[in-house]
Amino acid sequence: MSSAPHEQLRLMAVHAHPDDESSKGAATTARYAAEGVDVLVVTCTGGERGDVLNPTFVVPEAHEFDTLEGKRALRRAEMEVAAEALGVRQTWLGFVDSGLPEGDPLPPLPEGCFALVPLEEAAAPLVELVRRFRPHVMTTYDPSGGYPHPDHIKCHEVAFEAFHAAGDASRYQVDGGAAPWQPLKLYYNHGFSMERMRAVHEAMQGAGLESPFGDWIESRTAREIPERTVTTKIECAKYFPQRDAALLAHASQIDPNGFFFAVPRDVEAEVWPWEEFELAESHVPTRTPEDDLFAGIRGTEAAR
Ligand SMILES: [Zn+2]
Numbered sequence: 001m002s003s004a005p006h007e008q009l010r011l012m013a014v015h016a017h018p019d020d021e022s023s024k025g026a027a028t029t030a031r032y033a034a035e036g037v038d039v040l041v042v043t044c045t046g047g048e049r050g051d052v053l054n055p056t057f058v059v060p061e062a063h064e065f066d067t068l069e070g071k072r073a074l075r076r077a078e079m080e081v082a083a084e085a086l087g088v089r090q091t092w093l094g095f096v097d098s099g100l101p102e103g104d105p106l107p108p109l110p111e112g113c114f115a116l117v118p119l120e121e122a123a124a125p126l127v128e129l130v131r132r133f134r135p136h137v138m139t140t141y142d143p144s145g146g147y148p149h150p151d152h153i154k155c156h157e158v159a160f161e162a163f164h165a166a167g168d169a170s171r172y173q174v175d176g177g178a179a180p181w182q183p184l185k186l187y188y189n190h191g192f193s194m195e196r197m198r199a200v201h202e203a204m205q206g207a208g209l210e211s212p213f214g215d216w217i218e219s220r221t222a223r224e225i226p227e228r229t230v231t232t233k234i235e236c237a238k239y240f241p242q243r244d245a246a247l248l249a250h251a252s253q254i255d256p257n258g259f260f261f262a263v264p265r266d267v268e269a270e271v272w273p274w275e276e277f278e279l280a281e282s283h284v285p286t287r288t289p290e291d292d293l294f295a296g297i298r299g300t301e302a303a304r
Contacts, residue, residue, distance in 0.1 A: 007303040009037045009294055012135035012183070013088075014126065014162075016114075016145075016155040017047040017097060018079040019253045022246035023260060024146070024189040025139055026086060027236035028275045028293070030243060033087040037294075040133050041083060041090040042126065044155050045114045046072040047253075049099035054255040065252070068096065074252060081249035085242055093125050093158075098150045115150035122154065123161040123172070130166035131178035136302065137293045138163055142188040142228055142278065160186070163281065184297055186281040193230055194220065196272050200263055203271040212262040230276040231288040232295075237273030240265060 011032050015021045021029065021041045033039040048068040052059075063077070064070035076092075083090040098113035109115050114122065130138070140159035145152030165171040167182025197213050197220075204211035244265070247254045254260060279288060286296035297303050 007298070009298065009303055010133060010135045010137075011037050011039045011293065012042060012130065012133055012138045013039065014042045014044070014138060014140040014155060014159040016044050016141075016149065016151040017050060018043050018075045018082070019047065019050075019247075019250040020152075021086070021088075021090070022082050022243065022250060022254075024141075024191050025275050025277070026243035026246055027239035028234045028277075029088050030086045030239035030246075031234065031236045032293070034239070038133075039086075039088040040135070041086075041088050042093060042129060043079065043090065044093045044122075044126075044158065045095045045097040045151055046092065047075040047097050048072045049097040049110070049113075050075065050253055053253045054251060054258070056256065057252050059252075075250075078250045078252065082246040085245035085249055087242070091129070093129075095122065098154070100149050109150060113150075115154045117154075119157060119161060120172075123158045123165065124174075126158055126162040127166045127172040128174065128177055130162050130183060131181045134181045135183050136297050137185045137187065138183045139187045139189055139277065139293070142190075142280075146189060146191070156188075182283065184283045184302060185279065185286075185293065187232065187277040187293060188228070188280050190228060190230055190276040190278055193276055194227055195230070196276065199271050200268065203267050204263065207264075207267060209264065209267075212259065229278050231279040232277040232290040232293065233274040234277065234293065235273050235291065236275055237269040240269060 013021060013025060013029055029039045048071045059065045063074040079090060095114035096112060098109050098115040101107050141152050141156045143156055145156055163183055163186045167180050169180045197217055201211045201213040201217060247260055248256060284296035
């Protein structure tokens with residue numbers, strides 16, 4: 001996928017927390033960045049309410065993990081390393097993590113958190129960022145959040161709103177704000193399609209390895225969760241090492257012996273060298289299935 005010399009393609013990946021960019025579509029962003037696309041990861045919240053999810057993690061001397069401020073600082077430091085591993089730029093929207101409410105009944109969300117910010121207020125900084133960065137393509141989560149965390153659902157809502165409003169001069173006007181910009185395509189990340197999980201599961205069993213996905217596949221089949229459509233597969237196995245380095249950079253969140261590292265990397269690269277996306281909106285003609293997020297844009301007048 002080569003670009004004409006005068007082209008400057010831009011990709012904006014909108015995520016809820018620091019670490020989401022490394023677990024959803026990470027190798028795709030690394031690939032595009034390596035190929036000369038300007039890639040900007042936008043992180044809606046500071047991840048201030050994430051628990052330590054790595055049993056081997058030790059809070060570094062210079063940091064603390066007991067306050068929202070302390071956690072924010074630590075996770076910013078982790079994010080910086082992850083972005084460098086992926087070779088992408090990254091910026092923050094500045095909202096505060098809502099946390100994942102647990103219990104029955106669920107406790108109320110904490111005051112002032114991202115999920116409770118009214119949509120117009122939550123989307124405003126992203127609209128301005130879209131107008132300044134002028135992405136051709138945006139990625140985010142599907143309306144379910146892909147995972148029922150209130151910040152993931154809010155992340156979808158905010159990115160969806162910005163995709164639709166940034167090109168409209170009558171909306172989200174601010175003094176000194178940038179000119180309207182209409183991104184051309186909107187995609188949803190899909191990391192765990194049944195097709196992928198089955199392929200990996202079968203390959204591991206075939207290799208005599210214990211697959212961690214058997215129960216997962218069974219419970220999902222039993223619950224009859226409808227599968228969303230995958231329209232676009234990006235081949236990116238060459239960039240899995242960068243994705244892994246980015247994951248590990250989030251040392252407080254990612255267990256090096258856990259779920260994300262359960263599949264031997266040679267098996268993964270052979271059986272499933274792709275990351276998957278769902279084309280949700282397009283302002284350019286394109287034919288699915290696609291193998292490029294910039295299909296219909298690359299090589300056209302729009303690729304500037
Ligand atoms: Zn998240």
